[in-house]
Amino acid sequence: MELIAGYTALQIGVALGAALVAAFIRGLAGFGLAILIVPVLALALTPVEAVLVTNFVALFLGLLELQMMRQHAERSALTIGLLVLLTTAPGLILLAATPPDLARLLIAMVALSAFGAVLFPVRPETVPGPVATGAVGVTSGLLTGFAGMPGPPVVPYYVGRAIPRQVAKASMVTIFTVAAFAGLAAGLAIGVLEWRLLGLALLLFPxxxxxxxxxxxxxxxxxxxxxRGFTGIVLAAAAIAALVKLLQ
Known part of the structure; x- marks a missing residue:
């Protein structure tokens, strides 16, 4: 039986459950929405649909948090966000050309990599140099397009430094909001954005x-x-879930 936006009751139920858990973690940690929800949605939807639905939801959330971003985000978030805008489309083009089973495998591996990246010791508060910042922006954009996950390079960049959690969260949310917009714009440009995905995103948003x-x-x-301890637990859980899926 098909319900709202052409999706079945099972697909909607899976999406709602994943959305509630992932959104709570995103509210507390400042990230985790895409890392946790895209692999789950990709089990019920196609990988492209999972990525684009998550982008809609992430954009809606970001628009409600503009004041928090303006008050606390680090300037580096603007640089990374600009690079994300420029590099998201190639990642989405690659996703659209990748067989769904292989795409699901690669998306799970992306989630697994996020945990490994934060195992390094906390670094000083000093903002990394332009090369490191540029690398984070480019890889985050590519991962936004391919996996709907700008977080794996961004989270270690901020969480791994001795900066206040308000600054880290606001900076990450800024980048993730830009990434969500970039992902949707790229999907529209290459013709894979179906407007029924907006219907599912609106259903999930409350x-x-x-x-x-x-x-x-x-x-x-x-x-x-x-x-900081909680962010590590979140990434560890995502890594374990991804590993279990890979071994099945």
Missing amino acids: TVLLGNWLGSLAFGRVSDAVW
């Missing part, structure tokens, strides 16, 4: 908004040390 709000409440009640 659940995502609730989860993100609950996570944001928790964010304001934890210390920097607890927050």
